[in-house]
Amino acid sequence: MAQVIRIKQASPLKASxxxxxxxxxxxxxxxxxNDLDRLEDIVQQGRIFNRGEHIFEQSTxxxxxxxxRSGAVKTSIITEGGEEQVTGFFMPGELxxxxxxxxxxxxxxxxxLERTSVCEFPVEKxxxxxxxxxxxxxxxxxxxxxxxxxxxxxAMLLSKNTAEERIxxxxxxxxxxxxxxxxxxxxxxxxxxxxxxxxxxxLAVETVSRVFTRFQNQGIIRARGREVELLDVEALxxxxxxxxxxGG
Amino acid sequence: MAQVIRIKQASPLKASxxxxxxxxxxxxxxxxxNDLDRLEDIVQQGRIFNRGEHIFEQSTxxxxxxxxRSGAVKTSIITEGGEEQVTGFFMPGELxxxxxxxxxxxxxxxxxLERTSVCEFPVEKxxxxxxxxxxxxxxxxxxxxxxxxxxxxxAMLLSKNTAEERIxxxxxxxxxxxxxxxxxxxxxxxxxxxxxxxxxxxLAVETVSRVFTRFQNQGIIRARGREVELLDVEALxxxxxxxxxxGG
DNA sequence: CATCCAAATTGATTCATATCAAAACCGTAC
DNA sequence: GTACGGTTTTGATATGAATCAATTTGGATG
Numbered sequence: 043m044a045q046v047i048r049i050k051q052a053s054p055l056k057a058s059x060x061x062x063x064x065x066x067x068x069x070x071x072x073x074x075x076n077d078l079d080r081l082e083d084i085v086q087q088g089r090i091f092n093r094g095e096h097i098f099e100q101s102t103x104x105x106x107x108x109x110x111r112s113g114a115v116k117t118s119i120i121t122e123g124g125e126e127q128v129t130g131f132f133m134p135g136e137l138x139x140x141x142x143x144x145x146x147x148x149x150x151x152x153x154x155l156e157r158t159s160v161c162e163f164p165v166e167k168x169x170x171x172x173x174x175x176x177x178x179x180x181x182x183x184x185x186x187x188x189x190x191x192x193x194x195x196x197a198m199l200l201s202k203n204t205a206e207e208r209i210x211x212x213x214x215x216x217x218x219x220x221x222x223x224x225x226x227x228x229x230x231x232x233x234x235x236x237x238x239x240x241x242x243x244x245l246a247v248e249t250v251s252r253v254f255t256r257f258q259n260q261g262i263i264r265a266r267g268r269e270v271e272l273l274d275v276e277a278l279x280x281x282x283x284x285x286x287x288x289g290g
Numbered sequence: 291m292a293q294v295i296r297i298k299q300a301s302p303l304k305a306s307x308x309x310x311x312x313x314x315x316x317x318x319x320x321x322x323x324n325d326l327d328r329l330e331d332i333v334q335q336g337r338i339f340n341r342g343e344h345i346f347e348q349s350t351x352x353x354x355x356x357x358x359r360s361g362a363v364k365t366s367i368i369t370e371g372g373e374e375q376v377t378g379f380f381m382p383g384e385l386x387x388x389x390x391x392x393x394x395x396x397x398x399x400x401x402x403l404e405r406t407s408v409c410e411f412p413v414e415k416x417x418x419x420x421x422x423x424x425x426x427x428x429x430x431x432x433x434x435x436x437x438x439x440x441x442x443x444x445a446m447l448l449s450k451n452t453a454e455e456r457i458x459x460x461x462x463x464x465x466x467x468x469x470x471x472x473x474x475x476x477x478x479x480x481x482x483x484x485x486x487x488x489x490x491x492x493l494a495v496e497t498v499s500r501v502f503t504r505f506q507n508q509g510i511i512r513a514r515g516r517e518v519e520l521l522d523v524e525a526l527x528x529x530x531x532x533x534x535x536x537g538g
Numbered sequence: 539c540a541t542c543c544a545a546a547t548t549g550a551t552t553c554a555t556a557t558c559a560a561a562a563c564c565g566t567a568c
Numbered sequence: 569g570t571a572c573g574g575t576t577t578t579g580a581t582a583t584g585a586a587t588c589a590a591t592t593t594g595g596a597t598g
Contacts, residue, residue, distance in 0.1 A: 119442055123531060127446040141442060144435035150442070169431070173424050180417060186434040187392035193441035194367055194389060194398070198375040200448040201492025205555070236576065244449025246556055251577050267564080267576080283371065453585070484546060494586055499547050515546080515594075 058082065067135030067222065068109050069163070072181030080175070084167035087111075091154035098139065100151045106162045107139035113158025114233035117141075117150045118241070128242040130192070131155075131234060133219050140186050155233045200244045203282075208243040209253045210281035213263070217272060228275065232268040257281075306330065315383030315470065316357050317411070320429030328423070332415035335359075339402035346387065348399040354410045355387035361406025362481030365389075365398045366489075376490040378440070379403075379482060381467050388434050403481045448492045451530075456491040457501045458529035461511070465520060476523065480516040505529075 059070045059082050070078055088111075091097055097108055100120055108115075115132040129150055132138045142149045143165065172179035199208050221227035232239075236254075240247040257263045262278055264271040272278060307318045307330050318326055336359075339345055345356055348368055356363075363380040377398055380386045390397045391413065420427040447456050469475035480487075484502075488495040505511045510526055512519040520526060 119446065121446070125450060127442070127450060129442045129445065141435055141438040143431040144433070144439065149435075149439050169424065169428060173421060173427055176417065176421050179421055179427065182431070183391040183417070183434070185392070186431070186438065187389055187397075190389040190434065190437050190441055191392065191397050193438055193445060194375070194377045197377065197441060197444050197448055197492075198367065198369070200445055201489075202373060202375060241449075244445075247576075248557085248578085249555060252555095255577075483544095495546075496548085496587085497585060500585095503547075 058087070059085065062111070064109075064111065064135040064223075068161075069137070069178065069181065072177045072184075073175055074177070077175055077178075080171060081178070084163060084171055086162040086164070089160050089162060091158045091160070093154055093156050093158075095154050097152040097154060097158075097160060098142075098148050100149065101147050104139075104142045104146060104148050104165065106164045107137055107143075107168065108152070108160040108162055109137050110134050111159040111161055114155040115152050115158060115160075116155050116234060116238055117152045119150045126241060128238055129196075131216075131238075131242070133216075133233075134223060137185055140189050143186070155238075196242075205243075205245050205249050205253050206256070207282050208245065209239070209250065209257070210278045212239065212243060213270065213272065214275070214278055214282060217275070228272040230270060232270055235268075306335075307333065310359070312357075312359065312383040312471075316409075317385070317426065317429065320425045320432075321423055322425070325423055325426075328419060329426070332411060332419055334410040334412070336407060337410060338405065338407045341402055341404050341406075343402050345400040345402060345406075345408060346390075346396050348397065349395050352387075352390045352394060352396050352413065354412045355385055355391075355416065356400070356408040356410055357385050358382050359407040359409055362403040363400050363406060363408075364403050364482060364486055365400045367398045374489060376486055379464075379486075379490070381464075381481075382471060385433055388437050391434070403486075444490075453491075453493050453497050453501050454504070455530050456493065457487070457498065457505070458526045460487065460491060461518065461520065462523070462526055462530060465523070476520040478518060480518055483516075 059065055059068075059078050062068065062070065065071065069081060073081060086106075091113075097115060098104075098106075110132050112134055114134075115138055116128055117130045117132065117138060118126050118128045120126050129141070132152075138152050138160075139148070168182075172182050199211055203211070216230065216232070217227045220230045234242075236247050236250050239245075240250045243250070254263070254265050257278075258265055260277070262272075262274045262281070264273055307313055307316075307326050310316065310318065313319065317329060321329060334354075339361075345363060346352075346354075358380050360382055362382075363386055364376055365378045365380065365386060366374050366376045368374050377389070380400075386400050386408075387396070416430075420430050447459055451459070464478065464480070465475040468478045482490075484495050484498050487493075488498045491498070502511070502513050505526075506513055508525070510520075510522045510529070512521055
């Protein structure tokens with residue numbers, strides 16, 4: 043691969059968290075301006091994956107966590123029986139791989155849902171650095187704990203909610219994540235296939251499809267393929283709530 | 291920090307991780323003999339809770355994580371609608387509260403399932419200490435990551451498995467946790483009510499009850515109330531697996 | 539020992555969602 | 569433009585577990 047020139051500012055391998063537009067979501071969020079250099083020292087930036095490519099694979103040696111820079115990532119675990127369970131979707135600014143910090147190998151597989159660029163944080167260096175920067179350490183605890191909570195939320199959704207409620211919840215979650223990135227919270231394109239949604243939410247694809255059309259008929263959303271428009275956010279919120287079930 | 295001499299025994303308030311029989315499961319697992327003192331310095335030991343008492347409550351200020359010393363703890367989250375989702379059961383040697391390390395308040399409620407004694411680790415001090423002891427920090431990452439994985443496993447169970455499979459999985463999980471404590475893996479008493487099992491596994495109590503009797507009729511277990519005996523562990527393992535579903 | 543209340547079991551019925559089957563749609567390649 | 573494979577949608581049917589209802593058990597209390 044003969045290198046193109048890529049002049050830019052000198053070292054193309056060195057990250058520039060300083061200038062990253064996601065620095066208010068990602069790890070830099072936690073640290074002082076002057077400590078940013080140290081983070082930049084350990085991060086390997088700019089790896090690109092095409093749709094469908096693996097960022098890491100379950101059971102291979104665990105080396106790094108990855109921050110999504112652009113694109114989207116799905117993580118899943120595979121049972122011995124070969125069944126897949128999608129465990130999460132990750133959008134720009136979010137950190138993938140936290141579930142693997144307990145062992146020698148990745149506990150899940152991460153796959154690019156579309157052309158995706160990530161920043162890589164080798165764990166050893168990351169741990170070393172968090173030992174030195176209390177704020178960064180705190181942030182790691184924060185992120186991991188958040189991840190536990192997300193997962194609990196998911197469990198809750200799976201065990202207590204109807205198909206409609208689950209899908210409403212997912213749409214709203216995506217919506218707020220788009221919003222955080224200053225993109226439209228009501229008009230976006232789903233990074234994942236119906237199949238992934240179904241798997242993630244513990245439903246059959248057919249059910250997902252049906253709920254989408256039902257929502258559409260009720261005028262709550264407008265959906266064409268992966269393009270989604272939330273027409274009535276309130277209704278969606280109502281749809282997630284137990285309030286619906288409370289009959290209040 | 292003027293150090294007292296602390297002649298060994300003496301101070302009853304001071305923890306003695308050194309002598310704790312669970313030190314090979316709990317936080318001491320991670321650290322050198324000589325650093326144990328520092329852990330003992332921050333831990334408040336020996337708090338006792340009676341069955342049904344709260345160790346901490348959701349939405350109250352987050353102060354500490356707790357290691358179970360004896361007894362058993364259940365954690366759950368409550369929705370705005372008042373619905374409960376049991377998120378975990380914790381046995382001696384396990385650390386409760388990791389899901390709350392992200393905010394100012396507890397993300398869940400922890401309740402003693404029976405008379406339970408815990409060791410309390412104030413977060414501030416814990417974070418300070420993990421900043422100094424890389425092995426301890428690593429262990430925290432390990433535990434939190436484990437917690438994420440557990441939660442993913444649960445999600446998998448909830449979305450992909452039948453009632454029988456879920457219950458088989460729970461029984462085996464408990465079994466191995468008893469075994470780790472050098473107790474009988476086939477003959478133990480469930481710390482939680484059927485109701486909690488049902489809630490945790492996303493089932494109705496009636497279903498749990500039915501599955502228990504079904505297993506009993508098949509000669510896989512013997513159950514009288516909370517007393518359980520695993521008669522055919524292999525069959526249970528088969529019951530959890532997808533292999534059952536694969537028709538291999 | 540009798541009483542009481544919560545927990546657990548058992549049975550009958552209902553329902554949401556899976557499953558099976560087929561058609562429509564869409565992007566891509568030729 | 570046409571043909572292809574995979575994704576999505578739509579319809580008909582089957583089913584596992586929830587719900588409703590009633591009974592039994594068991595542990596606590598006086």
